[in-house]
Amino acid sequence: MENMSRMLHQARERKSAVGAFNAYNYETVKGILAAARAFEAPVIVAFGEKYLANMSLSDIYAVTDSLSRQHPFPVCLHLDHCSSLPVIEAAIGAGFSSVMFDGSALSYEKNLRITREVCKMAHAHGITVEAELGSLAAGNESHEGSEEDRETYTDPQQAHEFSESTGCDALAVSIGTVHGLYRKAPQIRLDILEAIAKQVAAPLVLHGGSDTPDSLIRACIERGITKINVNTEISGSVIEKTAELLHTEKPHLAVLSLRQQEFVSEAVSRALSLFWGKS
Numbered sequence: 001m002e003n004m005s006r007m008l009h010q011a012r013e014r015k016s017a018v019g020a021f022n023a024y025n026y027e028t029v030k031g032i033l034a035a036a037r038a039f040e041a042p043v044i045v046a047f048g049e050k051y052l053a054n055m056s057l058s059d060i061y062a063v064t065d066s067l068s069r070q071h072p073f074p075v076c077l078h079l080d081h082c083s084s085l086p087v088i089e090a091a092i093g094a095g096f097s098s099v100m101f102d103g104s105a106l107s108y109e110k111n112l113r114i115t116r117e118v119c120k121m122a123h124a125h126g127i128t129v130e131a132e133l134g135s136l137a138a139g140n141e142s143h144e145g146s147e148e149d150r151e152t153y154t155d156p157q158q159a160h161e162f163s164e165s166t167g168c169d170a171l172a173v174s175i176g177t178v179h180g181l182y183r184k185a186p187q188i189r190l191d192i193l194e195a196i197a198k199q200v201a202a203p204l205v206l207h208g209g210s211d212t213p214d215s216l217i218r219a220c221i222e223r224g225i226t227k228i229n230v231n232t233e234i235s236g237s238v239i240e241k242t243a244e245l246l247h248t249e250k251p252h253l254a255v256l257s258l259r260q261q262e263f264v265s266e267a268v269s270r271a272l273s274l275f276w277g278k279s
Ligand SMILES: [Zn+2]
Pocket: 081, 144, 179, 207, 208, 229
């Protein structure tokens, strides 16, 4: 498996973004890779601490590593939002190729100091680090961050200092997207994104890709976003299709597993057609 570095720089060159999709079982990993193959796109399989009850770090690594060996395009296994150093160390030990340290709830100084430590530790193993500056609000059905999260836009000048001084490989910014589904019409500050992109050399990451209108996603990519995280939208679409299926059929569990892989792949394909397009 690859770290994020090459794929994000490739995305920047072709004015597109790499999709990062949350996985928590065999079906999700399988569906994500099937979609990536169809688009000949690199892809990031994201795994959050929240899903440790579904799979251990070594389980998700084993499944993703095995499937990626039969897959012709780059795959990165990335630890999503993590504020715990022991979990980050465990993910590195388990074989993840990339990690995110989310210090967005900490003071600027503390976030900077710990992000720098994480970068030092991860880079020694060839592992990339995503950091976060500014904070996203929690929308409806959010499966990330916490309900208490308040929106704080990323300050462009601070983002410059932060990325230079930490050496992070990618920086998640807050420009008005939310985790989950919007409670009111999205107010995306493209002006702030433009200012950040001018000052920050590291690739920029947009969290809260679910439910964001296509035109705004395109506008963000044009202004320098090179990684987009999607979670809620994939889950919502798969659940909806599963409910429809069960309304008319009562398949064997093995058949349901195959159908759910297709549902994941369809939802991820929709996102990839917007983020990456055809190779
Ligand atoms: Zn996020």
